[in-house]
Amino acid sequence: MLATLLDRAVGIALDKVERLARSLDDIAARGGVGLNALLGGLRSTLEGRNPLWGAVTGAVSALSTGAKIALVAALVLALLLLPVTVVLLLLALIVVAVVAAVRSGRAGR
Numbered sequence: 001m002l003a004t005l006l007d008r009a010v011g012i013a014l015d016k017v018e019r020l021a022r023s024l025d026d027i028a029a030r031g032g033v034g035l036n037a038l039l040g041g042l043r044s045t046l047e048g049r050n051p052l053w054g055a056v057t058g059a060v061s062a063l064s065t066g067a068k069i070a071l072v073a074a075l076v077l078a079l080l081l082l083p084v085t086v087v088l089l090l091l092a093l094i095v096v097a098v099v100a101a102v103r104s105g106r107a108g109r
Contacts, residue, residue: 036062 027035040058041051060068 031062033059033062 037055037059041055044054045051063071
């Protein structure tokens with residue numbers, strides 16, 4: 001009788017744990033990007049990995065397919081435009097240096 005009671009108590013506890021796990025999975029599936037990022041970071045921390053990378057992968061996994069494609073396109077575009085941005089920055093610095101030299105030359109007269 002004690003064994004039956006213990007078996008039923010363990011069965012009830014396992015059912016509760018399974019129900020909790022299912023509800024957490026539902027929350028993660030419907031929780032959006034922020035919640036998935038948080039859960040991914042926590043999961044990575046508990047596994048001893050980098051929590052930032054876990055948060056990023058968790059957030060990306062919550063995105064829709066269209067949003068993932070847009071993210072990849074934006075990253076590729078940013079990489080392609082990086083040299084142009086660096087050249088424009090260098091040109092701006094040259095202009096600032098020339099203007100500063102001209103102003104200091106006029107002030108010395």
